[in-house]
Amino acid sequence: MTRPPAALIGHRGCAGQYPENTVAAIERAAPHVDAVEIDVRRCATGELVVFHDAELDRLTAGTGLVSDAAWSDLRELTVLDSGEPIPLLADALAAAPAGTAVNVEIKESGVAADALAVARSADAEVWFSSFRPGVLESLRELDPDADLALLVADADVDGGRTVERVKRVIDRAVALDCVAIHPEIDLATEPGFVAAANEAGLGVNAWTVTDRADAERLLDAGVDGIIADRWDVLGDAARPSRS
Ligand code: G3P
């Protein structure tokens, strides 16, 4: 296995610039990023759709749970009045050109097998992430070669942030056979976090970067990638390339 190749990862397809998690966002972000991050969940008729929220209300004219909605209805909705539809996972992966990897974040359990099957039939370089250890365990059972990353929110590291607690989070990702850990910004910038993760063989891709100050803070901390809402988060300096 290899580490995710991305240094700049467009969060929800650069949601700060384009209608989030749409094919248009992926296509428009792709020339500027190393990878795009997208969110996946299942609708009522079983299809895997690229959509962040559990409910339709924030992003569409629809209401209620995505999991209660049929694909025939979801496909009629557009995201943030952009005219861009909610994509199926397969269509989102097809929108990523060669050279642009896709970080598929799985939002719920019971999706791993189908997500893996879609990824296998797509001509895309995919790695999976999830906040849910069970999802990562399922993916590993199904595919010994899948590239996996554990998402960790700052609040998941309960109590203070001692070296022991940071180590515990990293140990959790190692136990899940991950190639990377995706920590929230404040966790990633905890002194010693990146070094400890790298020492354990994990890449570190931190989220969610919305401004230059956070991007620079993370690069100073030595992260392997930033998951950012804008591809121009570093201004004219463009990509935070490691090369
Ligand atoms: O994958 C990083 C980030 O997307 C996790 O949070 O809520 O934006 O999916 P969220």
Ligand code: MG
């Ligand atoms: Mg996400």
